[in-house]
Amino acid sequence: MTASTVTRPVGSATGPAPRRTSSPSPRLRLLVCAAVVVAALAWIAVRGLTSSFVYYLTPSDIVVAHKADVGQRVRLGGLVVAGSVSRVHDGALRFTVTDGRRSMRVVSTGSVPELFRAGQGVVLEGALRADHRFHADTLLVKHDGQYRAPDLGSSAQEG
């Protein structure tokens, strides 16, 4: 390539590393560009830290604030209410999720993870239908990141 003769002086094999010659001083160019990159990354990070991310809607969001229209595909998160879980003849799983203030009845047709149980946090993907139930096709368990060995004897929980 002709370009190689430009950017790399010949016969520099034994000398010190050659400096590329360019009209803005290389150091200044490097500093300015690095500053732009760092500033851009910082701006992205700041926006990330200051925005509050909503990873799923809660039952209150849907029941009180009406953040999801009927038929609109959303994610719904909450705790499975104890004693609400039942499996009906068509194989769908029915249960209620709550955020402590409001609750919502759910019909889930997807596969059920091993960790699904009452009191567990779940995230459902689906839509609210006209029957005021949340019809989910995907049921994901939200693990809390706690790892415990089974306690011997008692069921005391630390942590």
Added chain:
Amino acid sequence: MSVVPAVMSAVAAKDLRMEARGRHAASSVMPFAVTMLLAFGFALGPDRPLLAQTAAGLLWLSATFAAVDLFHRAYRTESDDGALGGLLLAPGAAGGVYLGKAAAAAVQLWLLVVATGLLVALLFGLPVTHHPLLLLMVAAAGVVGLSAIGSLFGLLTVLGRRQAALPVLVLPLVSPVLIAAIRATQAAVSGDPGQAAGWLSVLAAFDAAFLALGYLVYGHLLED
């Protein structure tokens, strides 16, 4: 500092003049994007709500794939008659050439996105009339991001004997631009200008980071 803007504008003007006279991109890249949009339509079926929901994504996907073709083409015309070597003879010109190439590609891509956007509005029912100005800005910020990465690595398709697989290299790197542009477009058409503006500012930050980085490292791609 003086030579870089001069080189940049000269290269950009040259590329745009070539395109205006030859219409190489318009005659192949644009049909490519349109064909892709039709293919997406066939793949998704005639379900109108579904098409409207996915329209923003399809628009940017087709723009991205078409852009990969455009970057390759932009350097191919340089290398066919050895013009690239001459172009880079000026000392310190590499950064200017990069910015010029990116600017020319961005202008062409912007026109492409606007044109295909209108087509998407017709075919898929994307409501583009709510915030047209915002959408034009999102389109501009998106294509600058695509061009910043594409014009950097597009160079690799013409330097060696074997051609680098440009899509493999470019697509993962532009994924943040793609995400931000799609979400900004979606927000703008669904009547949420606040969220669209938020995405737009992030998109602008991506653009700045990629352009500064590309400007810095472009010269290194030429060394051997």
Added chain:
Amino acid sequence: MNILDGAMVAMGTRRAQRVLALATLAALAATAVAGLYVVPPDVEQGDVQRLMYVHVPAAWLAFLSFGVVSLASLAYLRTGRIRWDRVAVASAEIGVLFCTLTIVLGSLWGRPVWGAWWTWDPRLTTTVVLLLVYVAYLSLRRVADSAARRAQWSAVVGVVGFVDVPIVHMSVVWWRSLHQEATVLRPGAPTMDTSMLATLLLGVLAFSLAYTYLMTVRLRVGRLEDHAAGTVMSRPAPRAGVPRRPGPVVVGGTVARTAGRAGGLDA
């Protein structure tokens, strides 16, 4: 720089490699025994949770490898020393391997626990984009038709990839998250049993040892490849300032032996 040179030469000797190999094997075996038999199963997840003892170390290793690629790429662009290119490619290959392993193991773990092989969570998505960037990095190296060009190009990708990763991560964070919070690196006490934490740290140690071992082997192969090709293209004096002993290029396998013979010419 001299300390680094010294460390790299010391790590490259046959004795050091044998010690490293034994230490790695011992640590991996200890992790396997501890993870499978000694540590009790998690109270909620049961035995599936034991995947953590390989999944988390593999992820740590993948990120470490890609971090090393970025630093070595930067160092190459600054100094033009071919050694940094060898470090970068060695680390990239190991990183791709362990990143794939991380994703596969995470997938196997996620299916029973979350209920999905894959979910579009920021951390998962970033990891897979990261993998794709470095797969592209390796594929680009096969395209370049000269060694110097290969080193320059891949160093550029290494640096751009490094800046791209936080951007990818932040952009996908604005999607929706399902991954649990970082358990170990969270301020305050880790929410994990001590025995589990100990096993996890043992796993991290074992995988780090494996990384060091694989790096020394791959670096030696890289050196021998360059000797064999007769191309030593560091921008400063090819052999003057570089403390590379010409004669005792320690050779191991068949490839190395033939390469060593070819390399002996310039001794």
